[in-house]
Amino acid sequence: MNRKYNFSAGPATLPLPVLEEAKQQLLNYKNAGMSVLEMSHRSKDFITILEETKTALTKVLSIPDNYDVMFLTGGASTQFATLPMNFLKNSAGYINTGSWSKKAIKEAKLFGNVNVVASSEEQNFNYIPQDISLPGDVDYNHITSNNTIFGTQWLQFPQRGESPLFVDMSSDILSRKFDIQNFDVVYAGAQKNAGPAGVTIVIMRKDLTEKSNTSLPSMFQYKIHADKDSCYNTPPVFQIYLVGLIAKWIESEGGLETIEKRNRQKGELLYQTMDERSSFYTGTAKKDSRSFMNVTFRLPSEELEKKFLQETETKSFSGLKGHRSVGGIRVSMYNAMSLEGIEKLTEFMKDFAQQNS
Numbered sequence: 001m002n003r004k005y006n007f008s009a010g011p012a013t014l015p016l017p018v019l020e021e022a023k024q025q026l027l028n029y030k031n032a033g034m035s036v037l038e039m040s041h042r043s044k045d046f047i048t049i050l051e052e053t054k055t056a057l058t059k060v061l062s063i064p065d066n067y068d069v070m071f072l073t074g075g076a077s078t079q080f081a082t083l084p085m086n087f088l089k090n091s092a093g094y095i096n097t098g099s100w101s102k103k104a105i106k107e108a109k110l111f112g113n114v115n116v117v118a119s120s121e122e123q124n125f126n127y128i129p130q131d132i133s134l135p136g137d138v139d140y141n142h143i144t145s146n147n148t149i150f151g152t153q154w155l156q157f158p159q160r161g162e163s164p165l166f167v168d169m170s171s172d173i174l175s176r177k178f179d180i181q182n183f184d185v186v187y188a189g190a191q192k193n194a195g196p197a198g199v200t201i202v203i204m205r206k207d208l209t210e211k212s213n214t215s216l217p218s219m220f221q222y223k224i225h226a227d228k229d230s231c232y233n234t235p236p237v238f239q240i241y242l243v244g245l246i247a248k249w250i251e252s253e254g255g256l257e258t259i260e261k262r263n264r265q266k267g268e269l270l271y272q273t274m275d276e277r278s279s280f281y282t283g284t285a286k287k288d289s290r291s292f293m294n295v296t297f298r299l300p301s302e303e304l305e306k307k308f309l310q311e312t313e314t315k316s317f318s319g320l321k322g323h324r325s326v327g328g329i330r331v332s333m334y335n336a337m338s339l340e341g342i343e344k345l346t347e348f349m350k351d352f353a354q355q356n357s
């Protein structure tokens, strides 16, 4: 079929069985006589799709009853503003671990005081601050679970403490098991691990939804979105459908336990390949903060990095160029990237190091 090994940071590779199912149902969804793309969001078929998506997500993530699950638009970047708009009355604690945290902080500052509890900016975000104690006297604290650009990830989350804890999980939601009850809000743009671009998943403790700001324009009120079951306005129907297919795919693969194991295997293979050639491949993230989703490394020179990227393009690998703020190479390996893809890439990396050192 000539599909490439797609290492793009996002939008990213999706599971082939999901694409095939969507393709098969594209023109006529389960005998509805129309595509999901063409359906009213008030129709029985779509309401069923929405319910099935929520049920499947709730199951894979073990979301308890006291959380709302919403499907919103505007990407995670809109949540950077909507969360403080709703909950920041005096001050909020933010941990600054990369470009996305910085953007979240910038938006929050429009609405109140931001207490930067910890930051790794002085070392170009190459680590996750350890042993954090989150302040208990703020409206909420905020962390970014995986730093897509800098290749770092919270391997162990800080304890929630007295104040609510919000997490931007855009680039590692559904990649591993975690206790949702350590968080009051989990949000994610879907386009890395959970679906296509265009839908944002927001999981919010119901008591917090109840306390959200009701004097905002309607589209910025969580209470309205929750009360209207994400259908206050026209929701991104096709994206919600695909998120549902992905959640069901994860379930059929054995749930998050299996997915996490596979992601570890992929990460360990890639990091081992780098570390065994550490004079050639230099990881940019500190070892105790390395991400299992986005792996960032440099080669001995920019010329070699260019050559590396040129050769990968001819090998049906795609999307390996690092973000400009780090340079070098970035391998994004979300759930839908197979172990086989990483095996092929590491074989290439071994050969390339041998031929060029």
Ligand SMILES: *Cc1c(COP(=O)(O)O)cnc(C)c1O
Pocket: 010, 074, 075, 076, 077, 078, 100, 144, 146, 147, 148, 168, 169, 170, 171, 189, 190, 192
């Ligand atoms: C990609 C990404 C975002 C940006 O999401 P949009 O949906 O494009 O707004 C935010 N946070 C993190 C951690 C990301 O990886």
